[in-house]
Amino acid sequence: MKKDILYILTGNTVLQVTSLLSSIIISIYYTPKALGEYSLIILTSSILATFYTLRAETLILIEKSTSNIRKTYSFAKNFSTILFCITTVMTILSIILLKDYYFMLFLPFLSYTIANQLIERELFFIESRFKEEAIISGSKGIINNILQIVLKSFTNALIVAKLISEASYVLVAKKRNSYNNNFNLIETYAYFKKNKDALLGLTGNRLLQNISNNGFHYITSFYFGLSTLGLLTLGMKLIQLPGNMLGEALSKIFEKYQQSYSEREYKTFTIKFYIALFFISIITSISIGIVSYLDFFHLLPKQWGDISKIALILSPLTIPTITNAFIISCYKISNKISKYNKIEITEGFSKSITLIAFGIKKELNTYIICYVTISLIFSIFKFLYYIKNNNSRFISTSK
Structure with a gap:
């Protein structure tokens, strides 16, 4: 237990240090407006990620059998893929109609990677592989910091760096975890029908938390601007x-x-x-x-x-x-x-x-x-x- 706590704390410390480094990099290479845009995109993506999984990843920890864990994992992965496809099409259509706001195309991709990271992370926790998760999380932060410097000359560099670093976590975690999912619409619908009360309850509660906690950022940008x-x-x-x-x-x-x-x-x-x-x-x-x-x-x-x-x-x-x-x-x-x-x-x-x-x-x-x-x-x-x-x-x- 002491080792588990140590790994969790070490992982958290690494994340906080990389967060500090990220803040320093942002202050040197980017403007307040760029950080404001980045903040809104990340917050909106996190809210969308709640829809992508319907918080099914939180049910993984309370499942008793390997079979049920696999079913829950498959549902979360499949449902997130379905919503990713739908929101990507909707986003492209919106961009075509509005003829602007091209940065919106990042939203479904960021939401999808964030959702999948949450899903894969739960598998590490349920198997008590805290050290492994801490190493991958720390590496993700370091990759994000390096990309923030390397891509500083590009448009939407902060968002691209975040997307790549999140995707790197998902790809490595997917390879390290033993669970696989087969895309099956019938099984996905059956799981949703059976667990819809729990899923919708968790999603609703999380959305209320996200909206209430992040209202500050949206209100600030509206009254005072992105800078x-x-x-x-x-x-x-x-x-x-x-x-x-x-x-x-x-x-x-x-x-x-x-x-x-x-x-x-x-x-x-x-x-x-x-x-x-x-x-x-x-x-x-x-x-x-x-x-x-x-x-x-x-x-x-x-x-x-x-x-x-x-x-x-x-x-x-x-x-x-x-x-x-x-x-x-x-x-x-x-x-x-x-x-x-x-x-x-x-x-x-x-x-x-x-x-x-x-x-x-x-x-x-x-x-x-x-x-x-x-x-x-x-x-x-x-x-x-x-x-x-x-x-x-x-x-x-x-x-």
């Missing part, structure tokens, strides 16, 4: 990087050590762990705020001139970034993740409604402060709600 969205996207990546690394690592530590506490001790241990984590997140947030205030980001090209000011306002986001991974672990341990998802959806729509109202005034600083404030309030609320409504665990506490 501002690019600045905010880079600012968030820089701010959340240490939070993602710390939060994921500390949440895994919590998941491991909570097993050594009795049911009576669990609640006290959880509260103490949260207080310690909250204190760490505040120190990290203040540190990032000081770095931003002292304008350490002035080394970036002039086109990113406002990044220090934006990073300073965004710095409190480090607090929910660090604590949220731990809070999710708490809800999972008590088998209450559906409650967490509902709160997260409420948070997303609360942000969207507030940002739409404040975005009209076109005051960027106030707009960002509203986003940060709501994030902090809901982060604290999620934990307080958990503590008030959960006094026990439902996952076995045996070592």
